[in-house]
Amino acid sequence: MENSEDVFNDDYEHPENVEYILESVLMPSDGSSEFNLLAEDYNSILLNQCRCNETTCENIETCTHGGQYEFKPQQKELTLKKLENTARPIIECNDLCGCSKNSCLNRLVQYGPRRNLEIFHSTRYRSHGLRTKVHIPSGAFICEYAGELLTVTEAKKRLENNHTLGLMNYVLVLNEYSNEKKQQVTIVDPSRRGNIGRYLNHSCNPNCYIGAVRIDCPIPKLGIFAARDIEAQEELCFHYGGEDQSKNINEGKACLCAAANCTGFMPNTSIE
Numbered sequence: 001m002e003n004s005e006d007v008f009n010d011d012y013e014h015p016e017n018v019e020y021i022l023e024s025v026l027m028p029s030d031g032s033s034e035f036n037l038l039a040e041d042y043n044s045i046l047l048n049q050c051r052c053n054e055t056t057c058e059n060i061e062t063c064t065h066g067g068q069y070e071f072k073p074q075q076k077e078l079t080l081k082k083l084e085n086t087a088r089p090i091i092e093c094n095d096l097c098g099c100s101k102n103s104c105l106n107r108l109v110q111y112g113p114r115r116n117l118e119i120f121h122s123t124r125y126r127s128h129g130l131r132t133k134v135h136i137p138s139g140a141f142i143c144e145y146a147g148e149l150l151t152v153t154e155a156k157k158r159l160e161n162n163h164t165l166g167l168m169n170y171v172l173v174l175n176e177y178s179n180e181k182k183q184q185v186t187i188v189d190p191s192r193r194g195n196i197g198r199y200l201n202h203s204c205n206p207n208c209y210i211g212a213v214r215i216d217c218p219i220p221k222l223g224i225f226a227a228r229d230i231e232a233q234e235e236l237c238f239h240y241g242g243e244d245q246s247k248n249i250n251e252g253k254a255c256l257c258a259a260a261n262c263t264g265f266m267p268n269t270s271i272e
């Protein structure tokens with residue numbers, strides 16, 4: 001496998017009014033008990049390390065975390081196996097695991113965004129967008145959607161404010177379910193502090209997919225992966241409505257994606 005440093009990169013140019021961060025951070029404290037609970041999770045460590053000895057951690061039968069990624073020899077890249085598999089949580093191995101960092105094939109998102117991404121002015125979306133300078137294979141990791149981690153109360157306030165002032169909205173809500181029951185909600189806002197993930201626009205027929213990835217913290221990272229092979233110069237987009245599009249809310253803005261199946265409006269996941 002190529003050295004992770006040859007494939008990944010996180011020194012992208014960004015506008016000055018945004019603090020560039022490498023991974024999600026806690027929102028400023030508002031002193032609420034809701035914030036304290038979020039902070040507790042943020043500061044916790046997942047204690048479910050694998051006990052593999054020098055293996056590749058590829059297989060769920062041998063590694064408690066494995067089975068979600070596969071190494072594509074042709075592209076010399078680790079990729080997410082099948083999108084349907086994400087019904088099972090993606091948990092990467094970490095420094096506390098028994099495996100070796102050099103041979104483990106269950107570490108991807110933790111190495112940061114891929115190289116050859118470019119922020120550009122998208123004429124279709126009449127604002128910034130993100131595109132790739134080179135071909136990206138299906139399942140490849142693009143980047144994290146990193147920003148401030150918000151409480152539900154703070155997210156509702158910011159959404160309302162964005163709506164009232166007609167600002168662009170960067171708040172993303174990801175619900176995780178188990179047996180149809182909602183287990184956890186993760187809300188990320190890269191409007192003030194964020195990474196390159198903040199430039200992906202919404203499409204009703206997207207070429208990227210967003211999934212929850214845990215490394216060593218109970219709060220997942222929001223990982224953006226290629227939903228299909230993506231050609232050089234293609235703009236990267238994902239569906240803002242997330243996992244259950246029947247529950248999408250209408251953000252009140254016309255969608256500019258121009259896909260054949262476009263609903264005509266920009267969605268977001270509802271916050272309950």
Ligand SMILES: C[S@@+](CC[C@H](N)C(=O)[O-])C[C@H]1O[C@@H](n2cnc3c(N)ncnc32)[C@H](O)[C@@H]1O
Binds near residue numbers: 167256257
């Ligand atoms: C996460 S930001 C994406 C990056 C943004 N275009 C920029 O210039 O920074 C989300 C905002 O981009 C715009 N946007 C994204 N997808 C869109 C779409 N399909 N149709 C219309 N506007 C879109 C909306 O203003 C939305 O609030």
